[in-house]
Amino acid sequence: MDPLPTPQTQSGRDGLAALLARPRTALIGLDFDGTLAPIVADPEQARAHPDAVPALAALAPKIASVAVITGRPPEVAVRYGGFAGVPGLEHLTVLGHYGAERWDAATGTVTAPPPHPGVAAARAELPRLLERAGAAEGTWIEEKGRALAVHTRRAADPQGAYQSLRAPLADLAARHGLIVEPGRLVLELRPPGMDKGVALLDHARAVGAGCVVYAGDDLGDLPAFDAVDTLRADGVPGLLVCSGSTEVTELAKRADLVVDGPEGVVGLLRALAAQLG
Incomplete structure (x- = not known):
């Protein structure tokens, strides 16, 4: 154990003491x-740790709520996590796009407001921006629906590419009413708030x-x-x-x-x- x-x-x-005393x-x-999932070079290959779902299923019925909070679309996190249809996880909530979209295991449905128009505008400009910055080779654009993420993990110089893109991506985001969220060799463009x-x-x-x-x-x-x-x-x-x-x-x-x-x-x-x- x-x-x-x-x-x-x-x-x-x-x-921790409060949780143990009042788990409900x-x-x-x-x-x-x-x-819950190890970091991998290709985000589309990310999957939850093989013991994550059994651990959550054992714990979830004993507490008030388990919420997975992610920048991914909720249906993607559900699929990569293997959360749907698992006994014990009937009341799991996935808050995707940083809470802009919500998936509830009890209904299996996603609720969401309309997307921010700046994301589509930035999406159209992003490939050309990467070319002009000399960072097209080895970088990878992750489509998140309500956000866009530029990964540099597969570039020849991941940290160098990451640093060189921070300023031009910040400018692109600002022009379209978005913000840039830095992460582990990833820069994400998404709406504020x-x-x-x-x-x-x-x-x-x-x-x-x-x-x-x-x-x-x-x-x-x-x-x-x-x-x-x-x-x-x-x-x-x-x-x-x-x-x-x-x-x-x-x-x-x-x-x-x-x-x-x-x-x-x-x-x-x-x-x-x-x-x-």
Whole structure:
């Protein structure tokens, strides 16, 4: 059985204690890529850790809510995660596009507002921009429907390509009313007002969460960490978990608990399920 790790901060220990004492009020929020699924060179090949769904299915019936919060379209995260039709996950929620779209396991349906027009305009210009920047070779555009992501992981010089594209992509985004979200060798163009913090806060308040755990691995998860701090200030205990990597260290500095990537996140979920009996 996986041991239940001890958070290194008092706030984290308080958050974990609240979850164990009052699990029926607990919300567990989870990023997908890098947290439930290992990071891979081709994002279309990302799949949840093989033990993630069994761990979630064992834990979910014992708490108030499990929400996967991702920049991906929710139906993609559901497919890559293998979340649909799993006993125990009937009340799983996937908040895709940073909460702009929502998939509920109970109905299997997605609800969403109209897309931001700036995404289509930026999409039309993006291939030419990459050519002008000399970054077309080895970069890869991920189509997210409500957002676009430029990956440099497969470029000859991934970090060099990443840095060279930051300014031109920021200019492109600004011209079309979008923002650029940096990540692990990826730059995402998306509408403002969409972030994991807003999504987590809205969901926590909707389910009346009495304690909140959030696990993430990348810069896009920092707003969710901020949301947990906001909830703590309002008297809701919380636990910040970093799915550790050598590519991004900012989350590890903020986290109450650092685990070893998706394997460590799955181990934490299994340990929580076992502890709750």
